[in-house]
Amino acid sequence: MTSPEDSPTHSKIGRRNHPSHQQGNANAPVSPIPPQPIVFLDDSSELDPFFESIRRSTLLAVDTETNGLFAYRSEVCLIQISDAETIWIIDALAFKKKNAVDALVPLFHLFESPRVTKILHGASHDIASLKADFGIVLSGIFDTQAAATFLGRVHTSLAALLLEEFGIALPKTLQKSNWARRPLHAEDLSYLANDVAYLHKLQRRLEKDLRRADLVEESSLEFARICETPPAEPAFSPDDFWKIRGVRQRLSDRQLARLRRFFLLRDSLARHWNRPPFKVLSNSLLISLAEASSLKSLRRHPLFRKPRWKKQFPRFENAFRAAAEDPPPIPPESTRNTLPERRPLPLPYHHRPFEKRKQFEKVLKNWRTAEAKRKGIATSAVLPAGVLEILLLTRPSSRRDLSRIPGFGEGRNRKYGKAILDIVARF
Template structure:
């Protein structure tokens, strides 16, 4: 059982000199637990507002709002000597790279470990209750972490997210070893730290990500793009999340109907009268701009050849059956992006297959021969 919160020292850091001193202490550790809190529900461009770091003796809460320069932590995060423990690491890694350019090495993700072990419930609350009998207070899960000062109970909430992770990592590591899955887990932890920069980029075609966008005609897709750009400009000016200005469903409805008058806007089921008063003129202008713009076509996604699709289907079936045998989700056996890569390459020997599995060497050693046998047995040529 890990130490209770009251037995740990809580260290609040909002001064540069205190951060430098803390970084010196953290750099001497062999393992750290890390979490972040952001203001995604309260700002147009979300930012990391709080960084929680726990050692075996202390919980540090670092005020990222007061300390825009967190560079003393960069070397620690990128260290291949200090193990960094996260729960659901991907979001934290993306946010810390986006705001500070931090890169990470040598991590352990307790949520991913639980998935690899085949657990049905992999949330932090479920795992802490399972292993330590700790019930987490979720009251501040959707709080505005950008506001200052933070309430004392918010600080207690925040420290919980990193406080137990070191002990939880020890429990899960032991189970991964017992199941002969630790090397597979480490492979996935490493994959999480690669290509983070690709996930933080935005582009002019982001409106295509809205559900229903690809069902529109090219002319109405151009209207959707204009409406999307209008919403983004308003959200940015008001420093609000885009969904708090207008919902995606509203944008799709407006692009479909192409209203011409204020009265037409009032007929939309997803638009409130207050929104019509506030944004109506801008929406009508955006609709007209979209109607006069060049039609928009979805980005080209070339349909794979039938032979590739057939190989993909065969490999997915193999993955499903292998997952059942191991008692883990099928994507734990082989990530989908790797499976797609292999299906396209149609490897006919182990050396070619190994080249396609360059980022999953453990899986190549464990499953490579089986996969090659499945592919070659079916004899599917391009």
């Protein structure tokens, strides 16, 4: 395979004023050169050698980069893949712009195939993004962060694990870069490549530790749960302005009505400009606008001295006037007059008195904590939160009942079944 220097696409990869190359910053950290050659792909004509190589693989390291800090709706900008011999960096935006995403279908099939293990670190975001952009449902993953968490590691970032396990220092100077910007530069590619360059090595180490800790089945169940992460979509609720710190204590009813109108307007502008709402107007600015006592004082707000915002003033004026006619906003919890519909449960524990449920929860959590401490693993490795909640809402009376709980598994049944059933029997 060709390296970026020999690749026909290398001419598209320039250099920029990376911090380490700027005067007065000679000692700034730079991503180390990855141990594998890098191939940059941004055209379907370059894909055949790539597909030929990865089709032979049963273990692929995968990472994605999105532009969530710079766009209203985050999208996958780059996909990094390594087979431990070569690192490929796929410019997903280039394929989208050329209407050539279909050319990547063979790759997507491998992502969905349980035959090929995909190694990711902190896979939830990658899975949610790939589902939202391409409809891909990943299966057969190994999440190195989840594995490290189960094993009781205190620091589980990729940089921390590589430093602790192998002494590899991985600078994160470009962690918050806008990956939708082009062209990419040499420093960008080194950074991107390093996110997958050492995942095979880390996976081998963690898999060995999982076997030693007898957590292979539990971790596999956790990886399967992570694969069910829903697609990433912008989440917006008109009532989310109540989550802004201090608004209930600081603002009057009339000011809260204005804040709600300005909150809605900010989201509309963010959608139109394709910017994250917090980068359009900060929450503190929204509050200061809502505190304007009149249209005259609103017009004098420093925000509207800026030409871009001066043009938007009529929309804020309309929102201000509309808020004057609005009834006082009601916090969402005050509008909940009925309990949410409950899903039917196979067992009757949820009908027991609430006080007993609280006692059951306390005893079960204390047992889980003690068991995790005894084994030197995470509490989630003993009982994940979702499994614990089902145990609290049901009353399993046998190992067979326990085996029916999604995500519980035969391994937990063997190790903890008797202890859990003994606790249940006390209530």
